[in-house]
Amino acid sequence: MRDIPTEMQARLDSGATTLCRCWLVTRADGEQLGFTDHDRSLVVDGVRYAAESGLSAGALDLATGMSADNGEVLGALSADAIREVDIAAGLYDGAEVKQWLVDWQRTDLKLAVFTGRIGEIRRGQGAFEAELRSLVDDLNRPVGRALGRDCDATLGDARCGVDLTNSDFRAEGTVTAIQGDGTLVVNGLAAYASGWFAGGVIAWTGGGNAGTRSALRHDTSRSGMRLLGLRTGAAFEVAIGDTFDVISGCDRRAETCRAKFSNFMNFRGFPHIPGEDWLTSYPNQGEVHDGGSLRES
Structure with a gap:
């Protein structure tokens, strides 16, 4: 009242x-x-x-x-x-x-x-x-953790532990051209494999978007060009010459955590959690029943 x-x-x-x-x-x-x-x-x-x-x-x-x-x-x-x-x-x-x-x-x-x-x-x-x-x-927000095979940490946070200031996962670049569909042609990323920054973030350091961030959808190399596609577009119009820091993305899979970030000790998912097909499985006549793991059968 x-x-x-x-x-x-x-x-x-x-x-x-x-x-x-x-x-x-x-x-x-x-x-x-x-x-x-x-x-x-x-x-x-x-x-x-x-x-x-x-x-x-x-x-x-x-x-x-x-x-x-x-x-x-x-x-x-x-x-x-x-x-x-x-x-x-x-x-x-x-x-x-x-x-x-x-x-x-x-x-x-x-x-x-x-x-x-x-x-x-x-x-x-x-x-x-x-x-x-x-x-x-x-009160409508989920409370607690939902267990799944993918990691539920945010890349670079305290639970993840990856240092995103490391040059292995962060680079500086400049927009050199803009294609008709909005894909950005950039330089400064030649030392990184194609797709390294897919799913990552662009932190704009120069131009009309300076101080803002844009989510990356894809990172590809084609015909000698490095192409970055934004997920939802930048806050303001991007222009040739705009500068940025690009931060690597993570698809939350155990294989990526191990191979790309060498961070499997901090992986926050459960890659071996049984799926619904395993949970609903049952013994069949004629199969091997030696007490071994059904996960490996």
């Missing part, structure tokens, strides 16, 4: 129309941004809530019980508020969002109506649409 200040409740009961919505966004880097749908900026608890941001909110679906509250926020990209480059850099991924109902005549009278985080962000031409997820949504 919400604790509504007595004076605010009285204004609500009287049908007062001096209410507006305010949003406080706390980004991944700790920076806080305030926005309001009021026609002028407000200061609430020492935080400025900008009115000129072009921000508006879709109707929040406030649920009861343990169902997740869902909503969306629409807004315009601007140089001094929510910038496209910051979205591309991931600063708003999982950012905390608080929504308040505020009396703009008395900003000390406010009511918290939503607390959650930003989920998926979709960008358009000069605008964005952000999904809001409530704290209850965290």
Whole structure:
């Protein structure tokens, strides 16, 4: 049950129309941004809530019980508020969002109506649409480990232990051409086998995408050219001369962990776990029944 200040409740009961919505966004880097749908900026608890941001909110679906509250926020990209480059850099991924109902005549009278985080962000031409997820949504996340043959660590994290600053798994390159389908022709990778960086990541160090990352779909050598294909495209247009660091990818298989990374001691999968066909197998007349391993038969 919400604790509504007595004076605010009285204004609500009287049908007062001096209410507006305010949003406080706390980004991944700790920076806080305030926005309001009021026609002028407000200061609430020492935080400025900008009115000129072009921000508006879709109707929040406030649920009861343990169902997740869902909503969306629409807004315009601007140089001094929510910038496209910051979205591309991931600063708003999982950012905390608080929504308040505020009396703009008395900003000390406010009511918290939503607390959650930003989920998926979709960008358009000069605008964005952000999904809001409530704290209850965290309860929908899987807990614990699912055992499988593939490794469940992230390449380079503490559980994996591979040093991605090692030149065996990281290289510098430059875009020399761009093919019609968006495939990048690059240099700087001649010392590495074709496919070495497939499934990896490009960390852009120069050009319009500097500071952002792009996932790699393929890495091939053809007709003397080194070709890199992006999985979903870069945040901004790639240009000839753009520089990058490319980081090797991992397909999570035991064979790759052993042969490519020499890291099988840290492999976090279970390559010999029985499959469903083995679990449902049964003895047949005429087969060898000597107590040996069915895995090797």
